[in-house]
Amino acid sequence: MSPNQAPSLAVQDPAGERAGRDAEPAVRLRALRKAFGPVTAVDGVDLDIAQGEFFSMLGPSGSGKTTVLRMIAGFELPTSGTVELAGRDVSTLAPFQRDVNTVFQDYALFPHMNVLANVEYGLRVKRVPRAQRRERALEALRTVRLEDFAGRKPSQLSGGQRQRVALARALVNRPRVLLLDEPLGALDLKLRQAMQVELKQIQREVGITFVFVTHDQDEALTMSDRIAVFNNGAIEQVGSPVEVYERPASAFVAGFVGTSNLLSGPAAEQVIGRRGIYSIRPEKIRIDADLAVPAQAGETSATGAVTSVVYAGATVRYEVSLDAGGQLSVVRPNEGPAADALRLDGSRVRLVWRDEHSFRVAAGS
Amino acid sequence: MTTTTTPPTPPTPPAPAPPRRARTLDTASSFLHRTPRLRLGLLLSAPMLWLGLAYLGALAALFVTAFWHTNTFTGEIVREWTLDNFVTLFTNDVYRTITVRTIGIAALVTLVDAVLAFPMAFAMAKFCSPRAQRILVIAIMTPLWASYLVKAYSWRIMLSGNGVVDWLLAPFGVDSPGYGLTATVLTLAYLWLPYMILPIYAGLERLPDSLVDASGDLGAPPWRTFRSVVLPLTFPAIVAGSIFTFSLSLGDYISVRIVGGANQMLGNVVYDNIGAANNLPFAATVATVPVVIMLGYLAVVRRTGALDNL
Structure with a gap:
């Protein structure tokens, strides 16, 4: 069975290929640097993200987390360093040549297409036969519980619904890695909390690696398997939510994840009884x-x-x-x-x- | 604490009365403030008068004149209703040819402008710094500040034998097109190019970068992104630009006289009938043709939403 015909959204590949890939992390960043003119947005990031992981990049705005995400997607090319996806160096490839999909902060739904056409877009570009792509698109819309909205235009949807369409549009391609750029930022608190649960559930169902950018520490703590805390274009700490919260590596992490309480x-x-800086929650x-x-x-x-x-x-x-x-x-x-x-x-x-x-x-x- | 009432305020001394003139003005402005409809009417009266009399009135006069005719001996206008002018216009092969030629030139000019303007507008909107964008917008508008005649004549000089165009094309073994319809299309396309670039530029500015990113992210190569996302979303802006280039070309009669050789456009027929032939009613009849074509064009493009892009 080719991956295109798999009935569910989960990545289903021939066993051999899968085993070969599992040895490699889904995303591997090495000495990644990005400078915009005189400003260095990302300064030497090394990171391994495992297959199937829900990984969050947490940091204040301007800390470089979104730039790292955009370099993984291919929207920005690194000044130096490498981006590897499942062991393959993609540092210089264009976005359409990479096996990743992105959920944008502003959703970026195509306003001139209806919901179904939006979700089908990636499959249409890849010349998946019509019947099959319709079936897969409807399946993806069912996953996000929007199958009744297939004929609507994006402008006729609420923020939360647009968010879910954007998710379906990305997931339907069964990417190796799904990149999410502050996808819940524009939603109000109640909806955001509901979507957090839903996103986590969908991630567990489909088993795709999620790389999630956020500046909201609660969001990162509740959803992630692991978190990387960014500051000034570099990573301050990588670890599980418990590690990052209970054992922050720096005063910055202690202050950004939770309340700063320093002695x-x-x-x-x-x-x-000793010198130094101490943190207590x-x-x-x-x-x-x-x-x-x-x-x-x-x-x-x-x-x-x-x-x-x-x-x-x-x-x-x-x-x-x-x-x-x-x-x-x-x-x-x-x-x-x-x-x-x-x-x-x-x-x-x-x-x-x-x-x-x-x-x-x-x-x- | 028993009470919280405030002590009585001392009586304020009466304010000095404002001067009489200021008081009248105050009364008038507060009256206008209370009657928003009257205010709106007063503000709009001058432009409405201008639009009504100078513009629609002139158009109506033109339309009425088209149904009159002239006395062939005295050359005076006879105010009797007749369809003779329209019959002549539609049955005479010369006029039919000129009409088709004029529409063809206007369509070609529009096409050339759209093809030239899009990459230019795209580069400005998506790749230039805000500062470079401002400079380029000014650079594009600069030719509009120069005289039309000067620009048309400069093309005549460039297209002349042994002119700049000849010299540029010589290495490729091609001659200058000389004076004729090609030269007319080139000159008109040059003249109206800014009217095409600016609406497309504005349309592309409104197109969020994330849509272009999203299309590439979903696997579409650049050409596909252009065809499926950028073009459909900026099409209304292109049509908005085409309204300018098309209508300006339809009515033009000077460029074709300067660089068009012996060719005539509808405007030339109008001009000759006003001047040499002294047949104002027939000139009016011919002049209604571009107006009707434009009304039809606007009716068609209205559905694309282009009129919201003007």
């Missing part, structure tokens, strides 16, 4: 109004004064000014009476956390 200088020396810290209780073994504690209490419904955030200097945020679930939490404002408290929850990070930017 440094004399404060660190006094509280932790705000929800790992316990608040004790009773200053007399001594810290137990394996725990670190510090005293201070609560300078503000912010009530956020499900959680309450406290800002605590430490006696040793420095400031820590503490986030607690809103479990007791809310009035008790608010009453802590201005009072002296003891902060307690397990030793392993404060960890040293590289200075970074």
Whole structure:
């Protein structure tokens, strides 16, 4: 059976070819650099993305993550370095010569074609016979639950529906790698959360490697198998969501993924007992109004004064000014009476956390 | 705390009365503010008068005159209704030939302009920096600031025997086309090219780059992307440009006199009947032909959405 005739969207290749490819990562970037005139957008990126992985590139705008994605797609050619897809060097190939498809931030649906024609476009270009391409396009539309909208024009769809058409249009080609450029950025919060779940589910179903660009840390944490955190055109850390969140490699990662809660200088020396920069997640810290209780073994504690209490419904955030200097945020679930939490404002408290929850990070930017 | 009422404010001293003139103006402007329809009517009255009298009135006069005729002895206009002029126009082979020739020239000019303008507009819209784009737009408009006659005569000089065109084509063993229909098409295409480039450029500017990216991403080679995405989406802009090049060519009679050799276009027939033949009604009859052709053309292209691109 040729790949074109496979009934489902999943990549179905002859076993031999598949085994040969599995040895290679789906995407391999080596010393990738991109300069636009005097500005270096991407500065020496090395990255391996495994077959079938849901991989996120996370970073603030201007950190180079989208440029890396565009170099994988072929819209930008690297200034130096290489892009390999399944072991094949594609660094200088045009987009139409690469076995990847992209879901664009603005969806980029062709306004003069209806939904079905949009989804069929890639197959039509590749001269897939009419009946077969219709069947596959409808199948892809079923995957994104839009089969009833085949005759509509993109302008007659809502944002979320356009997003799903863009996804179907890319998936129908069964690319080796699917690139997603902040695809949920234009959707409102509820829809975005629904689409996160749906995207992850579709990825598991079709088994295609997803490379997902986002600046939203929650999105990256909830959806990804692994995350690369970008800053200033370089990767600060690559790891699973748990690794990146619980053990950020640098102060930048600690601050960008989650809330920055850093202790440094004399404060660190006094509280932790060593020099350096230490990060503690705000929800790992316990608040004790009773200053007399001594810290137990394996725990670190510090005293201070609560300078503000912010009530956020499900959680309450406290800002605590430490006696040793420095400031820590503490986030607690809103479990007791809310009035008790608010009453802590201005009072002296003891902060307690397990030793392993404060960890040293590289200075970074 | 028992009460939160504010203390009574001290009475403000009466403001000095504004001068009489300012007060009248204030009254007038607040009156206009309250009557938006009157305001709109006043603002539009001058342009509407211009459009109604000078433009539509002239067209109506032309159309009415087309049904009159002249006294062959005195040369005076006889205001009697007759279809004689139209019968002459449609039955005389000369006029039919000239009409077909004029439409053919206008169509060719439009085609040449579209083919020349598209790559130019594409390069401007998609590859040039904003600064280069501004400079190029000005460069394209510059010829429009020069006299029509000067440009037409410069083509006459270039196309003359041993002229620039001869010299350029000599290495290829080709002669200058000389004066004739080819020269007319070339000259008109040169004259109206800016009117084609600018709408196409505007249309391409509105075409999101991501659509071109998406087409390539889905496996379409550049030619396919052009045919399936860029061309269909900019077609209305091309048609918008063609309205200019086509109608301007239809009505032209000067270029063909300067570089067209002995050939005539509809405009020449109109001109000769106003001047030498002193037959204003027949001139009016001939002049309705381009108007009718353009109305038909506009009716056809309206459906492409080209009129929204003007």
